Amino acid sequence: MNDLAIETHALHKHYGDINAVDGLDMHVPRGAVYGFLGRNGAGKTTTIRVLTGLARATGGDMRVLDLDPRTDSVAILARTGLVIEKMLIPSMTGNDLVRFNRGFFPRWSDALAQKYAEVLELDMKRKFKKLSTGDRTKLCLLLALSHGAELILLDEPTAGLDPVVTDQLLRVMVEDFANEGRTLFLSSHHLSEVERIAEWVGIIDHGKLLLEGRLDDMRANFRRVRVVGEAQPLAAWPDLVSANTGEGTTEYVVRADADAFAAHLRSQGATVLDVTPLNLSEIFLEVVGKGKPNVSMEVLA
């Protein structure tokens, strides 16, 4: 059995002239909580659609749970919980939707569904169309989590939710799902939430994966190096992500070997003021926020 729950190689999805997914190389380990980060329109939702067979790939290879979504989408869907549109059948109540969903999944658990309904404080007798945005998302999550899926794919699950509901959802995801050794793939642009639960992170922009690796490794290796004076000619430094000059100092961001980089700067006569770590939000902004052309795809781990 492959150690990867999801693997893509040079995956493409084009809509006319638009490259929604443009040569995506992604590796999601089994049992991981994987945060799939990107700005609006970066290609996150399209990637999930392609991985589940809802959309057809234009090119490239992919495997989901050792299966090819182009030919085995039914088998993949049987083992996958998916939350993508947050639009269920409007005229059905929560109980109706449970009844409807149950028949598709042999491992469906009514006990789990009831438990999630209680934990998430869902009114299961209310029609879906009359639920608030938060309750709709909760119901989608309940349906995705209650059938014993090996893989959960969540597209922006916390979009539009208040902090209390967001907290409830994250707790459910981590405590009741990720801790059981199943794979949780979470796309989001809410970095603080991903940082809270994800072990692995992939950053996508313009359909390309710019960065992928363990979050701890990123935190350990990404550093901001601040020096006095103008930027040095360091274009050849392999781990340099960005260099910005302003008000008498220059800030460099490197993705690895910060100490060696600082030593190199000192050897060039620069005065290094400090070397500081970056949080996920800062890493994300450095990788995609400014669109630096010198950022290349890098697998850290």
Next chain:
Amino acid sequence: MYLWKYWRESRITFAVGLLLVGLLLWAVLKIHLGGLHRLPGDVSKQNLAQLYLVIAAPLTLLVGFLGLRFGSFGVGRDLGEGSGSFLFSRPRTRAFFVWSDWVYGMTQLLLIVLAANAMLAWAIHRIAPDTAVILMSRQPVSMLAIFCLHCTSGLLLAGLIFGLIYFSSVLARRHGVQLAIGAVLTFEFFKPVVQHYWPQIILPNFTLTEFSFTLSPTMPVGFADHLGLSIALRATLALAFPIAAQLLLQQRDID
């Protein structure tokens, strides 16, 4: 599961359909015969044929309308309501959803058509209990044959409209019904134009009236010589729409 969902969506239409069929039959019989009582003396078999035709026309319209309603349920409706991603992320093939819709919808339409014709046959039987045959163009035709012919005719019409609406709902989502009705009206509008300018071209009648007219006293019985071919062609056309819907769904990205 999926059967339950389709039944849940269509059950009111099904019940109303049955109710309307009953009311329609009762009203027509009441108007034409003054009620469901035995006619005294000898009943004209020709009149019974006329009665069958009188009742068949509104029944055809009603069955057509029900075909329209049933065709608007299922996958096309879900796509129109934005729940297509949810539906198609259930672990079944897209063909499963299309043909489940088709089988469930057509089964309900079949039951309505059978019920309508059974009620009609029962009414005729009550009026003239000894009648086994009635006259069509002065030719004896058995009641059973007429019953089967009307059931087939009604089912084909319902299937054709059901399939057309279903396909157009998959194609144009929430505008599918309007698209299908527009297509039918356009066809009906241009048919007399085509017949006027190119009389050698005979376009089929969408409502299958020439099929019904095989029972008409004003048309020769010989018109029914191609009955089998006519049924086969219309059944093929009725089936072409769900097949097209399946192919369309299999090629299309669900969003």
